[in-house]
Amino acid sequence: MTDHLDGNVLAGALSEVFTTDVTAARARCGGCGRMSAIAEAMVYTSAPGLVARCAGCDQVLATIVDAGDRLILSLAGLSAIELRR
Amino acid sequence: MSFATRGFSGRRREADTRLPPGQTLVQDWPVLSAGPTPQVDTADWELTLQDETGADHRWSWDELLALGVEDITVDIHCVTHWTRLDMAWRGVSLDKLFEDVESEHEFVMAHSYGGYTSNLPLEDLLDGKAWIATEADGAPLTPEHGGPARLLVPHLYFWKSAKWIRGLTMMPDNDAGFWEQYGYHLYGDPWKEERYW
Amino acid sequence: MSAPSLASVGRSRPRPAWHVATVAETRRETPTAARLTLEVPTWPGSEAGSHVDVRLTAPDGYQASRSYSIASSTPEGQVILAVDEQPDGEVSPFLVHEVRPGDQLELHGPLGAFFVWRPGESDLPVQLVAGGSGVVPLYAMAAAHGAAADAAPFRLLYSTRTSADVFFADELAALTGPAFSLDLVYTREAPDGWPDAVGRLTRETLAARTLPAARQPRIYVCGSTGFVETVARWLQDLGHPAAAIHTERFGGL
Ligand SMILES: Cc1cc2nc3c(=O)[nH]c(=O)nc-3n(C[C@H](O)[C@H](O)[C@H](O)COP(=O)(O)OP(=O)(O)OC[C@H]3O[C@@H](n4cnc5c(N)ncnc54)[C@H](O)[C@@H]3O)c2cc1C
Ligand SMILES: [Zn+2]
Numbered sequence: 094m095t096d097h098l099d100g101n102v103l104a105g106a107l108s109e110v111f112t113t114d115v116t117a118a119r120a121r122c123g124g125c126g127r128m129s130a131i132a133e134a135m136v137y138t139s140a141p142g143l144v145a146r147c148a149g150c151d152q153v154l155a156t157i158v159d160a161g162d163r164l165i166l167s168l169a170g171l172s173a174i175e176l177r178r
Numbered sequence: 179m180s181f182a183t184r185g186f187s188g189r190r191r192e193a194d195t196r197l198p199p200g201q202t203l204v205q206d207w208p209v210l211s212a213g214p215t216p217q218v219d220t221a222d223w224e225l226t227l228q229d230e231t232g233a234d235h236r237w238s239w240d241e242l243l244a245l246g247v248e249d250i251t252v253d254i255h256c257v258t259h260w261t262r263l264d265m266a267w268r269g270v271s272l273d274k275l276f277e278d279v280e281s282e283h284e285f286v287m288a289h290s291y292g293g294y295t296s297n298l299p300l301e302d303l304l305d306g307k308a309w310i311a312t313e314a315d316g317a318p319l320t321p322e323h324g325g326p327a328r329l330l331v332p333h334l335y336f337w338k339s340a341k342w343i344r345g346l347t348m349m350p351d352n353d354a355g356f357w358e359q360y361g362y363h364l365y366g367d368p369w370k371e372e373r374y375w
Numbered sequence: 376m377s378a379p380s381l382a383s384v385g386r387s388r389p390r391p392a393w394h395v396a397t398v399a400e401t402r403r404e405t406p407t408a409a410r411l412t413l414e415v416p417t418w419p420g421s422e423a424g425s426h427v428d429v430r431l432t433a434p435d436g437y438q439a440s441r442s443y444s445i446a447s448s449t450p451e452g453q454v455i456l457a458v459d460e461q462p463d464g465e466v467s468p469f470l471v472h473e474v475r476p477g478d479q480l481e482l483h484g485p486l487g488a489f490f491v492w493r494p495g496e497s498d499l500p501v502q503l504v505a506g507g508s509g510v511v512p513l514y515a516m517a518a519a520h521g522a523a524a525d526a527a528p529f530r531l532l533y534s535t536r537t538s539a540d541v542f543f544a545d546e547l548a549a550l551t552g553p554a555f556s557l558d559l560v561y562t563r564e565a566p567d568g569w570p571d572a573v574g575r576l577t578r579e580t581l582a583a584r585t586l587p588a589a590r591q592p593r594i595y596v597c598g599s600t601g602f603v604e605t606v607a608r609w610l611q612d613l614g615h616p617a618a619a620i621h622t623e624r625f626g627g628l
Contacts, residue, residue: 108483141357156361
């Protein structure tokens with residue numbers, strides 16, 4: 094079960110953080126500069142946290158760790174996200 | 179608002195006094211992976227130990243095995259709450275690798291093929307506490323489980339036992355590795371349940 | 376029909392929330408799958424293609440959560456799921472065999488604003504490609520398309536083991552007409568007299584049974600990770616731009 098899913102599967106976890114569904118939002122990869130929807134990232138779920146990687150260059154775009162009473166989110170691999178108002 | 183779901187117990191979980199807090203016993207060996215599985219041939223495999231002067235100590239596959247393999251039986255504790263007891267491993271003690279390495283630095287970053295990293299104190303890697311493992315359950319490590327070789331540091335949560343190990347770099351400070359940057363504990367003692375920051 | 380502005384789509388999209396669902400009905404969908412009809416009084420309705428996260432809790436507090444596509448939902452509080460059993464799985468065997476009417480489940484949703492189809496958004500045709508249970512969100516799209524009497528032509532290529540393994544067989548048959556066509560590929564056993572070869576979907580069949588790139592279809596592909604990977608690659612080989620191909624990987628091999 095090392096195969097990845099699509100960024101669609103992040104919708105539940107990210108809805109705890111953002112007020113709109115950001116899986117449809119476009120974001121830029123900080124590694125290769127590729128612009129794509131969060132939903133198009135490759136997501137590894139059989140791991141200690143959710144790991145979203147760029148479909149272009151494999152760089153880690155985002156991680157979500159469920160620490161019980163806390164959620165630890167990293168978006169460090171993205172240079173920017175476009176959120177529609 | 180959670181309530182128990184009638185009839186649901188989940189994958190079979192057993193209790194055992196040898197389990198650290200919050201852990202349950204499994205008989206199988208779940209595969210966890212934060213990225214694509216690197217396929218590394220032993221012919222191309224190399225392990226590099228970089229000391230504080232920046233000098234590299236290198237071992238090919240055959241050179242590693244020539245240092246002497248030992249059989250080890252240990253329990254492993256994954257931070258995702260499963261534990262396997264009495265697991266048979268084979269590998270080379272890190273004491274052998276560090277024999278000729280002089281270093282003042284107290285910390286080590288483990289680097290993997292594929293880019294994974296994990297940080298550890300040097301003292302947790304010495305005195306028979308850590309290995310470069312090449313076999314488990316009596317068979318060579320498969321790529322899914324970190325083959326051809328992975329770090330094995332059974333007294334810490336298993337994310338510290340970096341799969342697809344390719345390098346160890348001495349560090350003056352305890353810089354955070356992959357999961358340690360993204361929310362997991364800098365040290366990770368399962369008996370103290372050091373899971374998250 | 377004029378396309379609604381993005382702003383209004385955004386505003387009308389139901390917000391995800393946790394809901395308590397009561398199982399109203401369970402029935403066999405295929406030899407390996409069950410259809411669950413859930414009553415969810417607080418449910419806001421959902422866009423076609425979206426999913427829910429189902430969370431199960433054991434008596435000792437242990438929790439397991441999995442995503443399931445919404446086969447259909449109404450703002451009046453009904454959600455239909457179709458779950459295929461993964462033999463060694465933790466959650467799907469429970470949902471297929473253990474759940475019965477009256478049971479309560481926790482749902483988080485509706486989720487996902489990307490792998491969705493919205494009526495009136497475009498006149499371009501739509502090509503759906505399903506493998507096995509991957510048809511669930513695509514069936515929701517076809518049903519929404521039918522209900523909205525949307526003018527964009529729809530076509531579904533559906534790879535299934537046998538005719539008994541077809542999800543929503545009657546519903547799909549009923550939708551078939553000038554605006555929706557269904558192509559089946561049987562991978563294990565075809566009905567008597569079936570003209571095509573039985574076996575895994577091939578690139579040639581995909582090319583022959585889907586809208587050509589020249590018609591600029593919007594494409595939705597759903598199924599196991601391996602199926603989606605293969606089909607998406609072939610579609611690009613056939614000249615479809617990556618941006619036109621929406622994928623939903625269900626996991627597995
Ligand atoms: C957005 C989305 C929508 C989806 N929609 C649907 C849908 O509409 N219908 C549907 O049927 N499915 C759907 N899925 C798939 C669904 O979420 C589950 O992945 C599926 O039901 C399997 O879950 P499980 O708990 O039964 O299997 P899991 O327990 O997750 O295991 C899957 C496989 O891995 C093996 N495995 C994993 N961990 C272990 C372990 N610790 N020990 C032993 N074996 C292990 C098992 O043998 C099993 O074969 C969807 C997935 C996504 C991402
Ligand atoms: Zn990239």
